[in-house]
Amino acid sequence: MKTQQEIDAILAERRQRDAKIFYIDPERVTAADAAADDGIAIFRRKKLFGLFHAGTEVLPCIYDAIEPLGDAFYLIGVQGQQALYDLTAGRFITGYDVAAVSRSAGSLRLTGADGKCGLLDTYSRAMIVPPVYDEVGDLNYSSPYVWVRRGDSFHYVRVADGCLLSMPMLVMAFDGGDGLYGMRSDGTVALFSEEGTSLLMEYRRRCIAAGGRILLQNFVRRLEVVADVYGNIIN
Amino acid sequence: MKVSKSLLNTLIKECCRGLEYDSDRRRHTFVLARDIQRAYDNCRSAAAAQGIEFEAFDFNRLTSAIKLIPDAGREVSLNYPLTDADLLPGEVVEIATPDGDRRRYLKMQALQYVSLSTRQAYTMPADVVFDRGRELTDAEGCHLADMDTVTLWAPDAMSLHVDSALMPGLARRRVADSLWPLAEMAAALGPSDSGADLLRAACDCGIGSHTLSLIIEAFQA
Secondary structure, three states: OOOHHHHHHHHHHHHHHHHHOOOOOOEEEEEOOOOOOOOEEEEEEOOEEEEEEOOEEEEEEEEOEEEEEEOOEEEEEEOOEEEEEEOOOOEEOOOOOEEEEEEEOOEEEEEEOOOOEEEEEOOOOEEEEEEEEOEEOOOOOOOOEEEEEEOOEEEEEEOOOOEEEEEEEEEEEOEOOOOEEEEEOOOOEEEEOOOOOEOHHHHHHHHHHOOOOEEEEEOOOOEEEEEOOOOOEOO | OOOOHHHHHHHHHHHEEEEEEEOOOOEEEEEEOOOHHHHHHHHHHHHHHOOOOOOHHHHHHHHHHHHOOOOOOEEEOOOOOEEHHHOOOOOEEEEEOOOOOEEEEEEEEOOEEEEOOOOOEEEOOOOOEEOOOOEEEOOOOOEEEEOOEEEEEEOOHHHHHHHHHHOOOHHHOOOOOOOHHHHHHHHHOOOOOOOHHHHHHHHHOOOOHHHHHHHHHHHOO
16 A cells, blocks of 8 residues: 555656646546536546546546545545545545545445544535544434444444544444433443433433333444333343 | 344243243243143254254253243332332332331332232322332322332343243333233133233233233232
């Protein structure tokens, strides 16, 4: 894997070469964001790709691949390595160490070359979960939290400010709930405060209000559990 | 023996006939399979199919746990004052009095409880609080107990497994607002009656085997 300096050197050399062949008109490859049709297009000059907006060059034709991800985010490839580019902000928001990007509700799920995952909110355009975790939950606008896994333990990240909320030895966490629910190593579920304290009475009240059962889901793991008022999993 | 949930469900179905009348206990309870040797053989085969060793010791442990369901449970200490709204119908409050006496009250519906020791029903005052150091009185002001400690008597693991095996769909049911119809059904059940309808009715009320056993104990015997 090439370092950022090596990539920069390759791009600098390509930029010089591209400037010398300015007289060759770049060929429009595709509308970069066909759904938006806002004048953004990918162009190609001599096998290398660039990005243009309303006829103006945004990224020169010096990249091996440009893949539109929607919401004006692009995956830019150089010699088999990829980086994420935000056209709205006009800047790269990662280095060339992105192995894969997939879309999930309102977010881009990033997997780094080291296998670590992160989450980028496509609405606020902020990296709410940096790609340093082994697994990340789905972003859900009804929940102020998203779960993350490091090793065998699950924790939460507060979406508003990206703060990691360390939880006490959770073996599972859940998506989209109205709080920090987690499964402990004894197989029971509980509701936790941001400080990681079990909120027994609050859990009990929520469970009673829901008819004696709480439904918790982990969309990434395709897991659905129903818990009773004591936190026992009963499905 | 470490088993998967689905295997345990299979084992429970092999070992337990469901809710039937037990002449020794003189009430409906979760009774064991009649042909216990066959149940054991079937359990061994089911476990072997999943590459799990299943010995007589495991079988005995499983059948003992099923037999003990009416008496089994675990104490849950919340260390918070509990109002009536903090409890679901079917939950049991266990009160230890200063003289060491233990009394269990099963919540039947809002403010209505049955003493599992005296089988007497009580209506509690609207502001009832189960909390250590307080006095428990009924709605008419009659003294019931001085509360030294207050705990909840929750279902144990085996009851939950039995629910999962014998009461499909229970997890999706809301707990009913009142358990009196279930109690009346349990009281009306005769020795020759099958417990299948009662088991189904309990499931419809969102009530598992733990609470159902307590209701039967309070209203049938």
